[in-house]
Amino acid sequence: MPRFTDVAGTYLREQVVAGEGFDEGVPDTTTMWHRVALEHTDEPGRWDDVVPVGEAMPFPAHTPFFQCMTTGEPVLVPRVSEEMGHAVASQFEKRDIRPLITGRSMLVVPLKARHAVLGFMILLRHPERQVFNDMDRVTGAELAARAGLVLDNARMYTYQENVAETLQDSMLPHIPPRMAGCDIATRYLPGTLLGRVGGDWFDAVKLPGARTAFVVGDVMGHGLNSAAMMGQLRTAVQTMAALDLPPAQLLRNLDDLAQRLGDTYLATCLYGVYDPIASELCLANAGHIPPVLVRAADGRSELLDLPTGAPIGVGGVPFEAVRVPVEPGDRLVMCTDGLVEVRGEDIGVGLATLCESAAHPAASMDDACDTIIRALNTRGGRKDDVALLMARLGGIEPDDVAEWRIAPEPSETGRARAVVREQLYEWGLPKLVDSAELMVSELVTNAVQHSHTRPVALRLVRGDTLLCEVEDDDHELPTLLNARSTDESGRGLRVVSTLARSGAPAGRRPARASGSS
Template sequence: MVITDLLGVAKMAAITLDGRGRISHWDDTAADLFGVGPPRALGRPPAALLRLPREHRGAFEPKAFGHVWCGACTLARVDTGEPAEVGWWVYPIDRAPGEPGEPGAHGEHGVSVLALAADLRRLRRHGIGITIGDLLLAPPDGPAGAGAAHRRPASARLLRIEPALTAPAADLPDSSAGPLAGRLADLLPALDPAAAEKITARVLGLGCPALSLGLTIRLPLVPHTGGGPAAPPAPPVPSRRPRPARRDVPAAWEPLAYLGEAGQQIGSSLDHLQAARTLAEVLVPRLADFAAVELLERVVADSAPPAAEVDETTLMRRVAVAHNDDAGRWDEAVPEGEALFLPSGTPFVQAMRTGRPVHIRRVTSAQAARLAAAFGDRDLSPLFTGRALLVVPLIARGRVLGTFKLLRKPDRPGFGDLDLAMVDELARRAALCVDNGRLYRREVQVAEKLQRSMLPDDPPDVAGARVRYRYRPAEQAAQVGGDWFDAIPLPGCRLGIVVGDVMGHGLTSAAIMGQMRTAVRTLAAEDMRPDRLLRQLDGLARRLGEDYLATCLYAVYDPVERRCTLANAGHVPPVLVAADGASRVLPVPPGVPIGVGGEPFRTMAVDVEDGSQLVLCTDGLLERRDRDIDEGLEELRARLAGASPDLDGTCDDLLDTLAAGTPADDIAIVAVGFDGIPKDEVVTWELEPEPNSVPWIRAQVAARLAGWDLHALIDTAQLLVSELVTNALVHGAGSLGVRLIKSRTLLCEVHDDGTDLPHLRYTEATEESGRGLQLVSHLAARWGTHRTGSGKIVWVEQRLPR
């Protein structure tokens, strides 16, 4: 707050972020305000450390929020979880010469964001300090009690306090800009003079921290004797509460102006609890001297829809209190955040049950005692006695959300018809805002839960490959998206890898994403070539509707052949990192997105050596406001050059270096390490389609298992291979072959050129055939069939001995 030479003084925390959006400076005031010291804070993004509301996180992202932001939010302290009401002034800072991160400087990242924070609840209770130049008229906020009384007269009441900005330094008097610049420099971490000067100039150019105050002062009057010139009027104090009628506006219009501005303030946030707090603040002192808002606990926690019936068993929570009594007068008697049960006979429950306000023109001593009894053993009789009481229900869409009570002091007239009409209008607006905020939060939570439930939990444990994922949802609540990824074990120890991105955001995109992922898993089980799988997925999407559009990349890795086949549907290409560390973007044919149709998909194959890696991602990792996808892809390739075998470290490094701290889109990363299956653990036989091939292959299998020291599996393996080869001779066609693979299980595959897939069937007791697959199903850990380009494969798995 700046009034000519008059300056406010308050304790402020100074926090700086580096170019990656990580905390690089955290002072003692920040530790006291948020309940976490520098060792735990440094190097972490503020959104993760402080659980910032989603709608405010973008202000702390370097280069993502192009202007200064000031505002207030309620955060839970890190140490105790208690709510802290914090005012913020967040400035984007361009990197200054001589700062870390520039040529010739030490360190990697400079100051990209400066965030100043103050404890608004402490300021509201204890007041702010006042200075004129270097003369301190009142010290800054301190402990309550006698020390606070001398700083603010009892006749001065601070009703409302909000963060604001001064005009840029060019519009400020030198007497204001000078002290602001000097004291700001004291808050900054140790930087060289050029860096500190540039940051200070940046803050002065954007507007220094200020407070918008709603202040009432009881000013004693003395008669004017006519002697001497009248003193000039004091400069006005800025206020954000509803303004009284201007002289050029008819008095009859003042209630409409008040309702318009109050309604705008109540509806300015999507946070349902903030809407309730604002309701209490705009009611005092225009319509009441005391206001308290109490919501149903299930509305506060958004754990269930509002209750249809309210009684003494309904848990309530007081979410906001505002009054114009002395600071701290009712803090212990009616604290914010208190949970309570209200007896059925009270006006509070009566208002919610009937849906109509309860108005008591003057509360008698007996009534005050009964009302106070509803709040436990605290003596609240002085709060009610002799005052006018108005209890108003908050009802939206036919459901009770809570109630708020208004009290007027005995020396003030009771609530008139105009007052009742204005309170009723504000109650309807506030209830709708609270319910809209609750529904908005519920929709976001449902979309996030739906999205996460459809994504894989843990990477599969497969032979010849290692898989790791990372997923980071969009930090803006409205940006719940449709990114998906998966790793699918396929027959023959192969691995299917898919990454996709449904176009659009919101609940619909998350639902479409789930359908796409399920469809890919179903089609992959048919062991289709990647291009054919995408063609089938495209046809399915077009049958489901016009809105089913998505990009998708599907790859299949064969650890025996050491080959990866890929097909693309408009997705960003992957990066292949060779065993020697060289990285390149694979030139996968681009294709058109799923759901467009009309264009064929193509498969490309690339040989991959053991020790190489394939990294797939969605465009949320690559695309930012300061770079396009091609630049991001090249930066991704460069970051992966020389990547270590640690896939977890690779994924984390990509998120730390390439991803925005508050991404505007979902980010999915899949990293696959290609290890291959040793050649001496794979053996293949080509058989003549003759009956004497059966005993020969039995002997070959027994000899190979003995060489692998798997004697315990020989008898069962011989029986299984006999059944499969015999079945191929009888029902198959063309060439015949057997492949044995020792990996995490013992896999036996029998292939022939026939197209009819065998299936398990029921046989009667008198039938002489048809029991072979029943025997296979009983003896094998798993078995299955799939088609190939020239026929089919029937396979069985046996568990290896421990």
């Protein structure tokens, strides 16, 4: 404009505007088209109210627009007649578009790429100008072809970005900010805008005994393959953590799994288990950078000295676990090397900055994470993804834990009910007594039947929920059974499971139970 045309409007498929995929077949009368642009040489405001940008509408079969969309070829109308103007205007409710188009020369050209029609352009000339001819048709088609290719590239890029972000979001867990005895905050930063999918991950897994497992890992490389490998390893860690494997044994099994998956990828992984009752961390490392522990007593931060170990996937190497005593209020910081490593700089500089920024006072866990990110992310040269997990280790007060040893005798079940009832009254939880008594009765009965020589351990933990835990020395894990109507047993654990999931009525502290061996 204005040399070639006096009015130019662009319409795109609804899915193209949204960056979504669509059936690349021939459009029909139900296909919605968004008006995304309109320019003209008429007096200001003449078109704005009648054909506003952003409007979406379908087009009927008798219009030249529908003909252009279905054939994929330009449509030339030397002069828009009164009849055609009326047919086009029928789409515009309570707006008369006829004065704007009648008598003008019109050229409709498709915006297409890879045999798919993405949209079309409407070109109009004033009545006093020469009408569009066949050469103009070729010129308009060439302009539209170039625009269509650019639009399709943008559409494919947007679609791939959406797929990448969806994949990454689905693989990164949504960790609750509060778990038993600890508060958690996390951050994930992509390495580059063009590589939002990577192999970095973090996780926090609930374990028996009010414990929590913390995981940070990094699959070497970038892209969808690394993300897929990351997803497999993260799922494996979740599964093995649920089996309560010790940290060193878990990494050993993860290394074996990586060997079976193939020798293409390596990964580093740091796995730790926090016991808020024993106030202890148990950590094992597979080639990962060490974690930082910030002491609450004096605000001092330190890199924990762990056996480094070899990365996951090397195969045939041992892993060692280290136990670290902690105090309530201490903070554990675990991250991937993308946060501390910069090309051309010794990694020790980044680790020192990590320790310094982790020790900086902060009003909240989120603020503490942001402080670390600001301190380390301002340095130039970072190209790798970043996964950061911080946990404030709050612990569980001894007064909130009650433990007993029960002799493996059927008659001891009554004693278990009695001590639980007495403890709950002492804690001021009388409304949970009935449910807790029934759960403990079933769990202790089950444990007594399967224990061998050691006494049965019974523990209550009072926190955000009430945890009822029973432990025996049988090597088989308890399993839910489908008891038939004629069976005399097999329903106890199902009763426990139902009661534990249902919790307590609204306004009461909920109850949970778990059994382990």
